[in-house]
Amino acid sequence: MKNVAPAIFPPNGIGDTTPTNQAVLDWVYEIGKLTKPDNIFWCDGSERENEFLIAESLKQNVLIELNQKKVPRSYLHRSNPNDVARVEKVTFICTPTKEEAGPTNNWSEPAETYSKLYGLLDGAMRGRTMFVVPYIMGPPDSPLAKVGFEITDSKYVVLSMRIMTRMGKVALDRLGNDPKAEWNRGVHSLLDVDPDRRFICHFPQDNTIISVGSGYGGNVLLSKKCLALRIGSYLARKQGWMAEHMLILGVESPEGKKHYVAAAFPSACGKTNFAMLIPPAHFKGWKITTVGDDIAWMEIRDGRLFAVNPENGYFGVVPGTSYKSNPNAMKSIEHDTLYTNVALTDDGDVWWEGKDGPPPKHAIDWRGNDWTPDSKEKAAHPNSRFATPMRNNPALDRDVEKGEGVPISAIIFGGRRSDTVPLVYEAFDWTHGVYLGATMASETTAAATGAVGKVRRDPMAMLPFCGYNIGDYFRHWIDIGEHLSNPPLIFNVNWFRKGADGKFLWPGFGENMRVLKWVIDRCQQNGGAVKSPVGWLPSPHDLDLDGLDIDHRSVADLLGIDHEEWQKELAEHKTFFDSLGGVVPEQLQKQRERTVARFKE
């Protein structure tokens, strides 16, 4: 096998912080015996360790140094061109029975899968260094916090995990010495980065993840989609909490009244942008703060939902990010950022489609080839990413480290829909809201390999991330609602509706504040709405559109419910529920029937 990750040999004092928990030691030695690395590097998360790893990564061309005056302490990584996004078709949930994984997941039998993966891992780290990365998901003092260990042979993974999680000694301290303590086992090897030997496998019953053959973020930063969502959602149901693909933001009014909102949009559908929103000038005195941009862990306290962001950094979509669309993201990625698959300019800066200013006359594209504005290929991959510490965000919420989390006033679902779905509407109650989430759909994006722009049902934006049977997941949502005396209101939004000219009707980005303001008004019982068959809709004068250059026609189109389109939509809800083969709870079937009936009233 080609060695894509040659071993490195640290000086004394680096890479030798051995954990004391015997269960961890036993597991690491077992994986070491199997993968046969040249040496084991125990990560402690220190500055010195990071500097050493960056220096070695530069030597091995895992990283390219950027112009340190323009983007201090920032580096570029190019992944294998065959390996640029999550691969859903080789992502598996390995529960004892196929029913537990349910109709929406790829399933494979645990014993057979272990045996196949152990076969692939046998000797896979020969000539390589095996890194052991301890990390915590969640604020360390949160009751929801979880410890994980990721074994990997990729330096890029170690450097990314340091940004994306609370990594190193802090996790060893939190875990302690109890050999029975709960922690997640993650094993990752690049192997030879061959799409035919690429598998991302989850064993929820064992709290274990094994990922081989990829070096791309979502497949290999095992803390994120693998632990915080797939294994997380499984544990959440068992333990009575929720793990969701949601951003969390704070909204503070000029009078100082603060609400928190969580929102589930599918991959590359606007979570990071919404979480970092800067209100337009008209909303003077309103402030948006970011708790999280991708994942929310929520639990019930005093009849309310409280949320924490389990992550410590942002792994965000680069193309389209500019000072115009998302200034807070731009400020966040000005320094201490790991870029993946963007273009490199001749002066050592980074560039991508949609960045402010004119394109460079010449650059090196994401594959390492010469690029000019006349090139047919894109300079940056459409799913190029930044990894940046959340502390770089000027709008970081002050309670992001609060262990108990922040109270959620509203939950918003949303997808990328060119037609049918209005700009915003509100569910009649919790169960109706669960129905909105369960039936949401979105056009697919470059965040996962496969067709782009194809409408697919993506319940709660969790289709690729729910680690168990989707019917049980729906039931869990309904059950949670029954335990909430003060439940969040539930909304649905669509920033992506298009007019007859094929252009977006809504300006989006900062202007989404106008929709958020209505959501907050509704939470405070002072927003107007009209009843429609699909839910409460704002009339044009219920939305604050002052100072926005938009014509009446577009607003009417954005808020319109086209009965013909909705007949088709409701038929698709039925097709989707039917395709799940009887697992959909009765309450949601009833919600669908009631919606159909409301259209006939």
Ligand code: GTP
């Ligand atoms: P993941 O990290 O994959 O989960 O994506 P995300 O949901 O965080 O999406 P992100 O905010 O990174 O946005 C993805 C793409 O959608 C980017 O190209 C954005 O520029 C674009 N986008 C975000 N918000 C809006 C919006 O309000 N309107 C329009 N038209 N595009 C938007």
Ligand code: SPV
């Ligand atoms: C997503 O696809 O939803 C992401 C990016 O947030 S990844 O971490 O690659 O899954």
Ligand code: MN
């Ligand atoms: Mn995401």
